[in-house]
Amino acid sequence: MRRIAVLWIGFAIATAVLGAAAAFETRASRLQAIKTLGIVSAIGEEMSLTRAGLTGLGNAAQSLPISAWGLDELIVQQATKLLGGRFRVQPVTYRRPAFAAVRDSAVTPVNLLRSDPFKELVRSDVAPQGLDAYIVITRARSKLGNGRMVEGVGLAEYRTLLADYGLVHALYEVRVIDGKSFDVIEKRAAAPLDNTGTLRLAGPSGPVDETFGGPASGERLRAAIVDLITRSLPITLGEMHLIEGQ
Template identity: 85%
Template sequence: MRRIAVLWIGLAFASAVLGAAAAFETRTSRLQAIKTVGIISAIGEEMSLTQAGLTGFGKTGQSASISAWGLDEFIVHQATKLLSGRFRVQPVSYRRVAFAAVRDSPVTPVNLLRSDPFKELVRSDVSPQGLDAYIVITRAKSKLGNGRNVEGVGLAEYRTLLADYGLIHALYEVRVIDGKSFDVIEKRAAAPLDNTATMRIAGPSGAVDATFDGPASSERLRAAIADLITRSLPVTLGDMHLLGSQ
């Protein structure tokens, strides 16, 4: 009986490995077939302020408009430069507010079997239709140290009895959606960057001073967010095998 059990375990493991390899091969072949892409960015036009730590509990989260930053336009521009080496990138129009309104996706491993909320939006709200694929860049979520959620672009203040810490974050994830079937071919959240921040979250972030004069009016914060995106986007797209001759 023990030999039979070991045999069954071995067969199950081999089946799982073969299934994963087949899924990877299918994704790879579908990515290789893509020639034309459109880029959609909808991280949003608000910046959140999260207060945490000994003096931060119980405070209502705040937000401020950053529409003047043109962040989504900046992301489309950066992604276009990176992807143009491999694909023909064509401009697309879309209702950004519809994509930004979806608040579904935590930073989790890719799950291509789960119904994805952006599939129908690409089918119904993007023009022109018929490109080989659409690259969709939207907010992602992560947990702060005390268990609070942070999402998208924001500034987190963490206070202790001895010190205050500030953390700027730009959390996003990238989907590749098939332009014909609207299946999600690949999905990945941007990973953390190497930094010396005291607080760490599952996505691009960096340390800043805890004091500020308002996130919407601070050029320093805008530049910090742009830097996070500039440094993390090529890493994320590279990990998804979307750059160069991959």
């Protein structure tokens, strides 16, 4: 009986490994078949200001319009440059607010079995249609400290009884959506660039010394966010095997 159980477990493990290998091969072959693609970015229309911590702060997250910063245009330009060595990247038009309005991330484990909300948007809101694939870059979410959620581009302040911590963040996720079936071929949230700080997020972020009332605003804050994006995007696309040599 024990021998049968061992054989059954071994068979189950082998089946799982073969299934994973087949899925990887299918994903790799689908990526290999892509020749033309368009890029959609919708993370940079607004910036969040979040306070959290142990001092009784109950402030709800605030947001400020930052469309004038041109972050999405910068992301499209950088992604086009990075991907242009392998793919023929074509300009596309889309309703950015429609993509930005999707707040529930389908990358998180709880949503893995749900239909990805961006599939239909690519089908209905992106032109031209008919490209081999579309890269969709949108906001991601992460927990801050005691559980307050932050997302996208923003500045967070976390207070304890002894110290204040400031964090600038640019949280985003990347999807590759098939241009014919509109299936999600690959998706990945950008990983942290440095996890050595006291306050950490599950995505690109970095410490700032100033609080919300300090000088970490305007062009200086924009420069910090641009730095997070430009350093993390090549890594993320490389991990997705979308850049030659990766």
